[in-house]
Amino acid sequence: MKEFISSQLFLLTFTVATYLLGVWLFRLTKLRILNPVLTSILMVVVFLKCTGVEYARYQQATALLDFMLGVSVVALGYLLYEQMEQIRGRLASILSSVVVGSVVGIVSVVLVARWLGADEAVAVSLQPKSVTAPIAIAVSEHAGGLGALTSVVVVITGILGSIVGPAVLDRTGVSDRIARGLAMGSAAHAIGTARAIELGAVEGAVSGLAIGLMGLITTLMVPLLRAVLF
Amino acid sequence: MTGFFYILAAYLAGTALSRLTGGAVPGSVIGMVLLFAALSLRWVDAGKVRTPARFILGIMALFFVPVGVGLVDAYGSVEGNLMAVSVATVVSTLLVLVVVGRMQQWWDGRAGRKGGER
Numbered sequence: 001m002k003e004f005i006s007s008q009l010f011l012l013t014f015t016v017a018t019y020l021l022g023v024w025l026f027r028l029t030k031l032r033i034l035n036p037v038l039t040s041i042l043m044v045v046v047f048l049k050c051t052g053v054e055y056a057r058y059q060q061a062t063a064l065l066d067f068m069l070g071v072s073v074v075a076l077g078y079l080l081y082e083q084m085e086q087i088r089g090r091l092a093s094i095l096s097s098v099v100v101g102s103v104v105g106i107v108s109v110v111l112v113a114r115w116l117g118a119d120e121a122v123a124v125s126l127q128p129k130s131v132t133a134p135i136a137i138a139v140s141e142h143a144g145g146l147g148a149l150t151s152v153v154v155v156i157t158g159i160l161g162s163i164v165g166p167a168v169l170d171r172t173g174v175s176d177r178i179a180r181g182l183a184m185g186s187a188a189h190a191i192g193t194a195r196a197i198e199l200g201a202v203e204g205a206v207s208g209l210a211i212g213l214m215g216l217i218t219t220l221m222v223p224l225l226r227a228v229l230f
Numbered sequence: 231m232t233g234f235f236y237i238l239a240a241y242l243a244g245t246a247l248s249r250l251t252g253g254a255v256p257g258s259v260i261g262m263v264l265l266f267a268a269l270s271l272r273w274v275d276a277g278k279v280r281t282p283a284r285f286i287l288g289i290m291a292l293f294f295v296p297v298g299v300g301l302v303d304a305y306g307s308v309e310g311n312l313m314a315v316s317v318a319t320v321v322s323t324l325l326v327l328v329v330v331g332r333m334q335q336w337w338d339g340r341a342g343r344k345g346g347e348r
Binding site for chain 1: 236237238240241242247253254255256257259260261262263264265266269270276279280281282284286287290291292293294296297298299300301302303304307308310311312313315317318319320321322323324325326327328329330331332333335337339340341
């Protein structure tokens with residue numbers, strides 16, 4: 001039995017099933033806190049705890065999903081291309097907004113973490129938290145952070161952004177569709193984009209663009225800010 | 231299938247370039263730029279890439295699940311820093327949201343006014 005439930009096929013199928021269940025639960029209840037990624041993660045964690053299947057084994061079995069995360073970053077290049085017409089006139093403004101967002105994200109997370117007494121390696125690991133996982137892990141490890149911590153914080157950031165993002169944007173008077181999409185993707189990468197797509201096609205496309213730009217710019221900004229500021 | 235090949239080939243080329251340049255920029259990011267460049271220069275047919283790219287991007291959130299499950303393993307490294315990590319993450323995420331949103335809206339408003347004058 002244990003052999004069966006720790007097989008690659010079972011663990012992959014189980015993961016997709018919990019995700020679909022998460023999507024279904026959200027549609028049923030309309031409760032924002034029931035984010036499909038969050039539901040799926042919690043169900044898998046409980047499953048691993050109950051059955052005693054080790055995380056290392058789970059990670060090995062679901063390596064395909066991890067690999068696809070990298071492929072999905074490359075696929076963002078298509079989205080960039082597709083949206084180029086829409087963005088062309090705004091390229092300078094979009095780039096500057098994302099650069100400022102990236103710097104604000106890196107500086108604020110480090111300062112608050114340090115102020116609350118976090119270890120330096122932990123503070124460094126938080127820097128790329130708004131960037132999609134494979135990029136964030138590479139950036140973090142390159143800067144001397146802990147990849148495992150970064151990846152978890154990235155997922156939490158994404159879930160948080162996708163749950164509260166639109167409400168926060170409403171309250172702060174951000175009503176422009178391009179601005180909303182850009183903010184969602186910049187703050188909460190792919191998980192925020194899944195939410196932005198629900199807001200509308202423009203929001204979704206611009207949010208997808210923001211994942212790529214935020215990843216690219218943060219990759220450059222982390223070492224730069226390290227040399228200048230920290 | 232051809233489209234999926236283009237995506238993988240861009241990933242492969244990006245990873246090779248990343249290795250050559252010391253790994254500062256991840257292979258997937260370079261691959262993204264390469265795919266974008268190849269599409270813009272019409273080296274590859276965008277119509278072929280559309281279906282696989284859309285499919286992959288549509289289920290991108292699912293790919294985060296195994297990473298998130300890593301929480302059970304990473305918990306040890308957060309334990310003493312739980313408070314700092316949580317507060318810093320929440321504060322910084324909200325800041326990025328609002329700053330990017332407000333700034334882009336300000337830009338778009340300016341562009342809109344300028345367009346109106348013309």
